[in-house]
Amino acid sequence: MSKRGYYIDKTLSCTSESFYRFMEIASTSELIQESLKENKELFSLVSYESTGDLIGIQLLSKLLLAIRESRVIKFVHENFYTGRIGDFEIKPYFLKEYQSRWYIIGEVDWDKKFWNFGVDRIQDLEITDKVFKRKKADLEKLYEHTIGLNFNEPKPERVELLFNEIQIKYVRALQLHESQIEGETKDGFTAVDLYVRPNYEFMQKILMMGDGVEVIKPKWFRDQVKKVLKDTLSKYKK
Template sequence: MSKKESISRYSIIINTLRKRSSTFKEIQEKLALESELQDYDFNISKRTFQRDVKDINSIYSIAIEYDFSLKTYFIDFEDQQDIKGRVLEAFDIFNALNISDRLSNHIHFEQRKPQGTDHLFGLLHAIKNNLQLKFTYYKFWKDDLTERSLDPYALKEFKNRWYVVGNDPKNGVIKSFALDRLSDLVITNKKFHKPNAFQVNQYYKNSFGIISPNEDTPEDIVLSFTPFQGKYIKTLPLHHTQHILRDTEEELRISLKLYITHDFFMEILSLGDKVKVIQPEKLKKQLMSTVNELQKLYK
């Protein structure tokens, strides 16, 4: 059996169990049906299926479990939903790429530089084992390279970029560094102590993006969107603190609880006349000042 056929079979098994838990007989029936539709032989024995379960966990980190009371197989989505959701998303992309014989004719990739994801495995090792990092970092605003040290606490993703978050041992300040601007990474043998109180999800709870909180307390923000833009905001919320206050034919009005960082300001600015800031006043003034500067630029 070819690798392509095996991967296609894994796809059928995973997609079947994503929809609902199934007995081995139901999985066999699905494989038999797909064999007819795709002109492959996906039919397998119970022993081969058990081997597939192990391979799926090894390759995709998708754990297929067995319910002895119901005698069904299932994928548990309750534990670490976000991570498993991303794993399944990656699986969908991988499977789509795998079955496409001529990728250039069917898939258009975004043209961009590598994201530094080659560092992920080493960084996770350093985070797990409390090992200090040394690396060279490129700063956009200074246009130069600096040698840095970091006690890594966590990894964070924002807008298709990955960042390592940790403590700067020079001044004890929590900082973040983009992986695509990081080079000459060295994982040292120097151990550090991570404070038990630090939790990356809690640290960024009221932050939009990667910039650390720059205020003592987050702001109560109210935004009004055009009805059309509101459809996008409802299907892809700006932030997990988003709460709908009003949803009519005239507007979608939401509230957020956030620190007003540069990342958030640029997000609002990018929406142009599709959004109006209701509060706070200082965000309204900041936007008006930027709009005035734009008007001067084009006069």
């Protein structure tokens, strides 16, 4: 920080999105702190989303140390989707926060690809003495067309959605993705185009909107969403 304010060292900074997100949090924290100095009762006027205990948060400082010093880490990790528990050794590159959970992203030796691991599912973390040379990888590009975490598959493609007149207001106020382009409105429905990976997290966002959105293209993704909705509806027939 200089006497006249802050400056950004582009050689050391993370992505601009991460920086502005950090500044947003810092500004909010400063505002609340100043308000509390004036009147402690103001604390009762601020409410945050409660997500329960932040499991694994005590590991963040160790993981950051390993990233900063380019040291290989070992741990046991559980995959919630498959139920598998395995031993992993990775080269850690960065931490990512998504929906109040933290993930460590690193290169797995046996396939030379980047994977993400939920910090809340890591056990027996060991920071080894093995030092690795960081790749000159464009880590920002990993998530360029990704909503959520799964950046390895499927491949990014054009997705066309149709929103009703209520849901489109929310999508305008908070975009699903930076590639979002709004098309024409007809009979109360507005078309929106995205260029993203139609991954698991993206599908979850679509399903959360209920009948406020319809997937038009690609057909395989539309069919996938349709199957999930049919399977869900079948559970309520009794």
